[in-house]
Amino acid sequence: MTGKLLTVEGLTAGYGAAPVLHDVDLTVHQGEIVAVLGANGAGKTTLLRTLSGLVTATAGRIALDGQDLRGVRVERMVHRGIAHVPEGRGVVTELTVDENLRLGGLWRRDRADARRALDEVYQLFPVLAQRRDGAGHQLSGGERQMLALGRALVGRPRLLLLDEPSLGLAPRITAQILALLRDLRDRTGLAVLLVEQNVRSALSVADRGVVLSLGHVVTRNTAADLRDDTALRHAYLGF
CATH class of the missing domain: 3.40.50.300 (P-loop containing nucleotide triphosphate hydrolases)
Incomplete structure (x- = not known):
């Protein structure tokens, strides 16, 4: 600490x-x-x-x-x-997993590091990598929580x-x-x-x-x- x-x-x-x-x-x-x-x-x-x-x-x-x-x-x-992951997970269900994650890094100017952060999230959550082209509404509750957390982490x-x-x-x-x-x-x-x-x-x-x-x-x-x-x-x- x-x-x-x-x-x-x-x-x-x-x-x-x-x-x-x-x-x-x-x-x-x-x-x-x-x-x-x-x-x-x-x-x-x-x-x-x-x-x-x-x-x-x-x-x-x-x-x-x-x-x-x-x-x-x-x-x-x-x-x-500061990243806030609210209760209820807040996934955009109409978007794909990959699109949801990219939302977390849209504001970042360092595009190369934003891509690295995205790759790191897929390494942390292999199930999201497997479902990257699937829509948010197709995910289980646990997968949605992982997606919400991953989107926050993309912003470092x-x-x-x-x-x-x-x-x-x-x-x-x-x-x-x-x-x-x-x-x-x-x-x-x-x-x-x-x-x-x-x-x-x-x-x-x-x-x-x-x-x-x-x-x-x-x-x-x-x-x-x-x-x-x-x-x-x-x-x-x-x-």
């Missing part, structure tokens, strides 16, 4: 006049996986949507490498090095915001995706802010965890310490 990449201080955000997040502080270092945990309605998805610019923060600071991100347009976030992000990657997937596919995150962290220094309904799986891959309850941070600690805190697990994490 190296320097601090993402800094969030005093973040308040929500929809309309009703805030969902209240004075949230967190950090993510380069090469670190941080799990955001909590019950349904805790504000986990709103946090990722605010960091990616889909929800406007009403107070606080969001910075990547010290550069303020508040007010940056959603479509410019990827230029800053420094920070990946990943929302509920295991939703609706078989445990074997979930384990494969989480193992890939660990490998990318170790090989490339990718930082990941992970929202995951399966708390055990999230803590098995994360370095640290942040627990939200009703939009407030109730604790933050190493993944190992969160796993071992029986009272906390029973109160906020459901196991």
